[in-house]
Amino acid sequence: MKLELNFNYLNQFPRFSLAHSPMNRLKLLQIKSLILIFFISSSVAFAQNHQVATFNIRWDNPNDVGNLWKDRLPHVVNLIKFHQIDLIGVQEALQHQLTEMSKSLDYEYIGVGRDDGKDKGEFSAILYNSKKYQLLNQGTFWLSPTPEKPSKGWDAALNRISTYGKFADQNGTEFYVFNIHYDHIGQQAREESSKLVLRQIEKINAENLPVIWMGDFNVTPDNLAYTVITSQPQWKDARLVSTMSYGPAGTFTGFDWDKLPDGIIDHIFVSGRIQVIRHGILTDNYGKKYPSDHFPVMVEVAF
Numbered sequence: 001m002k003l004e005l006n007f008n009y010l011n012q013f014p015r016f017s018l019a020h021s022p023m024n025r026l027k028l029l030q031i032k033s034l035i036l037i038f039f040i041s042s043s044v045a046f047a048q049n050h051q052v053a054t055f056n057i058r059w060d061n062p063n064d065v066g067n068l069w070k071d072r073l074p075h076v077v078n079l080i081k082f083h084q085i086d087l088i089g090v091q092e093a094l095q096h097q098l099t100e101m102s103k104s105l106d107y108e109y110i111g112v113g114r115d116d117g118k119d120k121g122e123f124s125a126i127l128y129n130s131k132k133y134q135l136l137n138q139g140t141f142w143l144s145p146t147p148e149k150p151s152k153g154w155d156a157a158l159n160r161i162s163t164y165g166k167f168a169d170q171n172g173t174e175f176y177v178f179n180i181h182y183d184h185i186g187q188q189a190r191e192e193s194s195k196l197v198l199r200q201i202e203k204i205n206a207e208n209l210p211v212i213w214m215g216d217f218n219v220t221p222d223n224l225a226y227t228v229i230t231s232q233p234q235w236k237d238a239r240l241v242s243t244m245s246y247g248p249a250g251t252f253t254g255f256d257w258d259k260l261p262d263g264i265i266d267h268i269f270v271s272g273r274i275q276v277i278r279h280g281i282l283t284d285n286y287g288k289k290y291p292s293d294h295f296p297v298m299v300e301v302a303f
Contacts, residue, residue, distance in 0.1 A: 048169060048170060048171055048173075048302070049277060049300050049301065049302050050086065050087065050169065050300065050301050050302070050303075051083060051084050051085045051086055051087070051298060051299075051300050052085065052086070052087045052088075052089075052177070052212055052214070052268070052298070052299050052300075052301060053080075053083070053085045053087070053088050053089070053214075053282075053296045053297060053298040053299070054088075054089045054090075054091070054179065054214040054215050054216070054266050054267075054268055054296065054297050055076075055080075055088055055089070055090050055091070055292065055294070055296035055297075056090070056091040056092055056181070056216045056266060056292060056293070056294035057072075057076055057090050057091070057092060057093055057097065057101075057291075057292050057294075058072070058092055058292045058293045058294070059092040059093070059094055059097070059122060060094055060096070060097055064255070066255075066289075067255045067289065067290075067293075069097060072291050072292065073097075073100055073101070073104070074104075075284075075286050075289075075291040076101065076291045076292065077101060077104040077105060079282065079284045079291055079296065080105060081105070082284075083282065083298060085296075085298060086128065086129040086132050086133065087126065087127070087128050087129070087133065087167075087177060087212075088107075088126070088127045088128075088296075089124070089125075089126050089163075089177065089179030089214050089215055090123070090124070090125055090126075090127065090179075091122070091124055091179075091181040091215060091216040091294075092122050092181070092216075093111075093122060093123045093124075093125055094121075094122060094123070095113065095119045095123065098111070098123060098125055098127070101127060102127060105127065105129075107127045107128055107129055107130065108127070108128055108130045108135070109125045109126060109127040109128070110125060110126050110128075110135065110138040110163060110165050111123040111124060111125030111126060111140060111163040111179075112140050112161075112163070114142070114150065114158075114159040114160065114161045115150060115159060116150055117140070117149070117150050121159065122181070123163070124140075124161050124162060124163050124179050124180060124181045124215065125163055125179070126163055126164075126165050126177055126179050128165070128167065132169065132170060133167045133168065133169055134167065134168045135165055135166070135167060136165075136166040136167060136168055136174065137165070137166040138163070138164065138165045138166070139163070139164055139204070140161055140162065140163045140164075141161065141162055141200060142159060142160065142161050143156070143160040143161060143162060143180070143182070143183075143189065143192075143193040143196060143197070144156075144159075144160075144196075147196065147200065153183075153186075153189050153192060153193065153196075154186055154188045154189040154192050155183075155185070155186035155187070155188045155189050156183035156185065156186040156189035157183055157184065157185040157186060158183060160180075160181055160182060160183050160189070160193065161180075161181070162178055162179065162180040162197055162200070162215075163178075163179050164176060164177060164178040164179070164204065165177050166209075169303075173210075173303045174207070174209050175209050175210040175211065175212065175272075175274075175303060176201070176204070176205055176209055176210070176211045176212070177211075177212045177213075177214070178197065178200075178201060178211065178212070178213040178214070178215075179214060179215050180193070180197060180213070180214075180215035180216075180217070181215055181216045181218075182215070182216065182217045182218045182219065182225065183218065184218050187223075187224075187225070190217070190218060190219055190223070190225035191224050191225045191228060193225065194225045194226075194228040194229050195228060197213065198228070198229065198232065198235075201213065201271075208272070209272060210270070210271065210272035210273055210274045210303050211270070211271045211272055212268065212269075212270055212274070212299075212301070213229075213235075213268070213269040213270075213271070214266075214267065214268040214269065214297070215266070215267070216265065216266050216294065217265055217266070217267050218265050219265060220263040220264060220265060221237070221264065221267075226267070229269055230269075234271045234272070235269050235270075235271050236269065236270055236271070236276075237267060237268075237269055238267075238268040238269065238270050238276045238279050238299045238301075239264070239267070239268070239279045239297075241270070241276050242276040242277070242278060242279035242299065243275075243276065243277050243278065244277070244278050244279070245278075245279040245280070246278070246279070246280040246281070247280050247281025247282065247283060247295070248260075248261050248281055248283060248295070249261070249262065249263070249264065250262045250263050250264060250281075250295075251263075251264050251265055251266040251281055251294055251295045251297060252265055252266075252293065252294055252295075253290055253293055253294070253295065254293050255289070255290060255293045257285075257288045257289070257290070261295065264281070264297075266294055266295070266296075266297045267297070268297055268299050270299075270301065273303060274301050274302070274303060275301060275302045275303075276299055276300075276301055277299075277300040277301060277302060278298075278299060278300040279297070279298070279299050280297070280298045280299075281295050281296075281297050282295055282296045282297070282298055283295055
């Protein structure tokens with residue numbers, strides 16, 4: 001923002017004229033300083049940045065000996081706190097995991113269980129810092145030919161869902177976040193899910209607001225389910241348009257410390273007036289252990 005201020009108009013008023021006494025000139029200088037401070041403060045507020053991430057946190061599987069949820073939870077929470085992430089789309093989360101994260105972070109969350117549209121099964125929820133964002137609208141749809149009800153689509157092995165929220169930041173800027181988790185088996189289901197979400201976003205986002213679409217897509221960039229999205233001129237992979245991109249060339253580890261992740265399957269896409277300042281695949285760890293079997297993917301954006 002280029003700041004240009006013209007104070008000559010003050011000279012139209014005799015009491016503020018520069019030709020008057022030194023005391024008046026001092027008052028004029030003080031007024032100019034206050035106006036300048038106001039404009040600088042306004043420009044800083046206007047330039048608010050946002051830390052957003054997608055994070056498959058791994059469901060609370062009692063068979064994950066050595067990587068149990070009760071041991072991983074503090075590290076998941078501290079990772080989010082350290083990187084100052086205020087909006088997180090999670091995958092595989094069960095309701096009690098969301099409740100624990102929400103309490104530890106002092107965040108709200110939106111979403112439903114994929115099995116019954118209430119609390120059963122995994123959530124593709126969105127946690128958000130309610131001190132920074134106001135929730136304006138929310139919803140969930142199933143990735144299937146019948147998106148309005150709990151259902152399994154095409155050749156998918158499991159029910160899959162997308163949860164979305166419409167938010168306003170502290171400046172009143174409104175935007176949408178869509179969070180997904182595609183099927184790990186059905187290729188047709190993944191391709192059709194991309195087409196469905198594109199249609200749903202177009203229908204839901206009638207105001208043509210900025211949109212962040214993220215999640216565990218279970219596909220690498222060479223897959224048709226990915227290119228269906230990037231072939232649309234309005235959609236960009238945040239990693240490819242970011243001013244800075246950081247991290248390994250993979251996002252799934254399976255908790256294997258000795259495995260070099262190969263292939264990015266967790267993505268963040270952006271549409272509309274969004275500048276991607278940073279993109280990172282975060283490899284935070286503790287004692288040769290990872291907080292989850294996926295690395296979180298974070299972006300810093302400005303609207």
